[in-house]
Amino acid sequence: MRLALIVPILDRAPTIEASLRALAPMRQRGHRVIVVDGGSRDDGLVRARPLADRVVLAPRGWAWQVNAGGRTPEGEAADALVFLPESVGLPPEADRAIARALDNSPSPWGFFDLQLDGDGTTDGPTRAPGITLPLRVAAALANAGSRATGIGLAEQAIFVTRAAFVALEGFCGSEEPPDVGFCRRAQLLGAPIVLHERSRVRTDEQRALAILRRAARCEWWRLACALDLPWRPSRPPRWSPI
Secondary structure, eight states: OOEEEEEEESSOHHHHHHHHHTTHHHHHTTOEEEEEESOOSSSHHHHHGGGSSEEEEOOSSHHHHHHHHHTSHHHHHOSEEEEOOTTEEOOTTHHHHHHHHHHTOSOOEEEEEEEEESOTTOSSTTSOOOOOHHHHHHHHHHHHHHHHHOOOOGGGOOEEEHHHHHHTTSOOOSSSOHHHHHHHHHTTTOOOEEEEEEEEEEOOOOSHHHHHHHHHHHHHHHHHHHHTOTTOOOOOOOSSOO
């Protein structure tokens, strides 16, 4: 199974090279890396070119950028697509875990469990994570929430077969956050495959109470979206910039 890893970026010059180097083993195994720039004002696009199979421009915004990546020749030739924020690191055998999951499940989509890295100032996702007890608790809460609601966030590296992506017409640019909207629509095709392997998210939150408050707000918001409650709050800040 060939994967296309779609990495949307915006002003990510300081970290893009390290992030893409972390994907080099998967490129060596035949997968493709597509970087989609949303109008950066730095030289991230130039730095990404030698480390990706294709670099393209698209209108700014998650939905526009990942959809553009899915329409590239590499995206159209792939068996499955992986939507990967630049600040998120995949586990070393992520491609094999995705292939096994999709081959052995009737569902065509899923996402990873989450691991929070306490140092958001690193030069890439390959750094050994600094995991404190508050980060462990926050990640456990996030993982329980995603499994209970069937809604994965962009930081959980959502993946989907090419056929299902086409059937769902990609991500929508509506008022609803595109990752949530995509997961809600994808549930019509089957329950998500949630992999125990963890995507690694860099966050610069250091104080325990701040971390736990953010996790609680995020999970209340995710539950409200899943139940389509009319009074659901606006989206809390992401764990890290996308």
